[in-house]
Amino acid sequence: MPRRVRIKDHFAEQRIFTIRSIVAGCLVACLLIAVASRLFYLQVTRHAYYAELSQGNRVRIDPIPPSRGLILDRNGVVLAENLPAFQLELVREQVGTPAQIDASLARLVAIGLIDAEELGSIKRTILSHHVYESVPIKLQLNDEEMALFAIHRYEFTGIDIRTRLSRHYPFGPVAVHALGYVAAISEQDLKHIDAAEYAGTTLIGKLGVEGAYESSLHGKPGYRQVLVNAAGRPVERQGAFTPKLDTRPPVAGADLILSIDMRVQRAAEEALSGLRGAAIAIDPHNGDILALASTPGFDPNGFARGLSNKQYDALANDIDKPLINRALRGAYPPGSTVKPFYALAALKYNVMTPDKTIFCPGHFSLPGSRHLYRDWKPRGHGTIAMRHAIAQSCDVYFYTVAEKLGIDHMHEFMSAFGFGEVTGIDIPGEKPGLMPSVEWKRRTYKRPGEQVWFPGDTISIGIGQGYMLATPLQLAHAVASIAARGENFKPRLVAAVRAAGSETVTPRPVEPEPPITGSSPEQWSVIVEGMEEAAGPGGTAARAAAGAPYKMAGKTGSAQVFTIGQNEKYNEKEVSERMLDHALFISFAPADDPKLAVAVFVENGKHGASTAAPIARKMFDAYLLPNQPPSPVETP
């Protein structure tokens, strides 16, 4: 194409521009319509989706933890409550830079408010919270610590004392093994709780009533919708306006009314103080536990406020094992306390009559064996019948009964009283003890030689030694069945429940168990008379029962911690304190109209009569003598 001569043609140029402008205008219109379509898609088609995202952006749901139910004794004495606790809290953003936080914490260490050892975990806790959150760095300050901080307060910004509700046990260690305790929710706990139910809650019940009734005590958390900005910080207003936000109040946990009677409980713990042991008191007519003590105990308030590792290790490694609930978990040979039961068995299976006598020379041996089973009285009891044998705790009499009954009858009879299986008390951790049988021995031992049941095994079990093990709770439960002459109830600690904010107390139904049958009222009377005699003049427990305005029935026991050789004599002065016999005592009172059944166990207490029986006496006095005012309660 030949090159055209180009000159400026104004009208042609104007036309080019006009056409181009109109085309551009159309393009502009198209693209603006494209944007408008996109806006329509976002605001109309997908409006619901984006509206939800926007709501999720701005509203955070903050949980409101419920207040935990109270625990009261049967007379309304508060055993566990929620008190405002003063704690030191830190707000990161108010303190300042990480260096300033470190400096403030170091200063708290310097004035002695926090331990240098805890610094690491405190820092971790602080860093795991938002900068604007108030983080507890020391729980439950005492008066001195509060005063100490008050003096130095001017040195700190962003650190202050705040009040929160915390669990408090007014009686400290008293009844701790019945109540249990609350402690910080552990990772283990998190596996089996619904995290939503525990949002905002830091403590959870462990062991005892606190643990077993956690779901009733905890309550239901509420929530509060909180307006948050992009940084997650709660704000009052959104621009110039305050939006309406939803709040659901929490539902407090239910209050529990225990069967525990603090008078009996305190009597038991005072009597047991300084000893390692357990004491349980049961109402024989309904299974209510009026006292459940295990010593030494510990102060559950420490767990609620958080123990340092050092404090926890000290408790866990204590040689006296204060964390062990001996009432439920201590399985010991029951010793002579089993004798009234075997006496009743002998009557039931007709191997003895109440008045048939045997001669006790101070030792017993099976026919065709030279092995001697000794009586506790080296010279023997002479000619003796059933009641007297119970009262004097004649071993030879019960060796004879055991030989005549045989292990099968003994196992069957004792199982009906609950030996060898858990009682089903309403708190966790109970041990079943052991009521041995031929079948049990075959199952348990591997070597064929050991699987055989020897006649001698039966003889030891006749006086509560050998393989037999029972917990103090099982003994209390069984002696309650004697007191009620065969009536049998599942032991319980929680007698009634009171819903949050309600005055109505709903009693929990009594749980009867199959009664002990096959014994006539006369037969029951024989062993009760034997036990009365034991607590009467000349009986083994005579001194403990002396002077009581009511009639006690009981049976002492002692259980060997180690076996004495055939030709050795047991010399209590020579064996170390922890190798001494355990002391036991089971009893009920008043003997003719039993209101309370008690089992007492004292580790290495030597003699049931001298160590265990006086403890039971104090518990009976506390319960049965209403004129005696309960000892004054000091509230820490």
Added chain:
Amino acid sequence: MMLDEFSQSRTRRTFTAGGRTLRLLRLDGPLSGVLALIVCIGILVVYSASGQNVKMVEHHLANIAIAVAALVSLARFATPQYLRLFAPIAYAIGVALLIVVDVTGHIGKGAQRWLDVGFMRFQPSEIMKLAVPMMCAWYMHERPLPPTFKDLLVMGLLIAVPTAMIVMQPDLGTALLIAASGLIVMLLSGLAVQIILVSIPLLVGAAWIGWHFIHEYQRQRILTFLNPENDPLGAGYHIIQSQIAIGSGGVFGKGYMHGSQAQLEFLPERSTDFIFAVIGEEFGLLGQLLVLTLYAIVIGRALYLAMQGQDTFSRLTGGAIALSFFVYVFVNSGMVSGILPVVGVPLPMISYGGTSMVTLLAGFGILMALNSNRKLIGS
């Protein structure tokens, strides 16, 4: 002449005192009116979007005052002839300032876009938004349309030099806008359709090569645009929050100062680049369509005025101002609604921020001057 006399007599009868002022200041009535409306909407939205920050609104008003002064003085006193003479000077000053900024930026080892001129900070690239199209129009003014291949090469160079310098700042968004304003002049001057069709694949190729030369964060922006949900708290956060703001607004919006996304600061850069999302959240689809409609009127009226231009320089400059304005609107609203990548382009005359407002209104001042201060044909 007859027509002119007729319209003037009619005007005298019907126009109010405001109308007389407009004519006295040589302002275009419809364009000025719509611009004023948009600026007023901007003031209201900046107040809400800033979290009711009165200080920011005061600053915004000060910027508007400077911008309006620029518009009015240009419209009243500039003539096409002066503007044409001034175009190469403005271009030269702009390039010189860009060199200064690039050099100081290089020394300061970081992005440097600003020059501090005492009373205000100032972006030299803003000058180029007007200087580049004016320079191209100036070049084409003496030459016959459509442009020859040589003309295209010269204009290409005039565009490429400042664009490359702004890319180096680095400010990809502004560089693209300036390149676009120059290209608009090329297109309006009658660039052959064949060349347009051929250059599209070439541009795609250039984009592919350019990908390897741009900064990592710029690449990230483009990747994020393509898939914002990939990294919701990182680079995609802007786009996601912006779409939530718009989408949750619905047809009627949450109400003035009731937009939770904006008021609670979920929406980043809420009073600057993402202010269109605030309009969407608080005034809904209707509010955004109203704003887009006002912009469409501005563009239409500006194109109309450009068509009235007496010479090539006036027409090309006017057309470039009108269409560049559209590009700003499109790039910002497209970015905020998620159909274009995130580039730092404010919403014209609504976003908070000084220099952009001044450049835009100065541009419209030039447009009005080119239209109303023309010589009468034949005189």
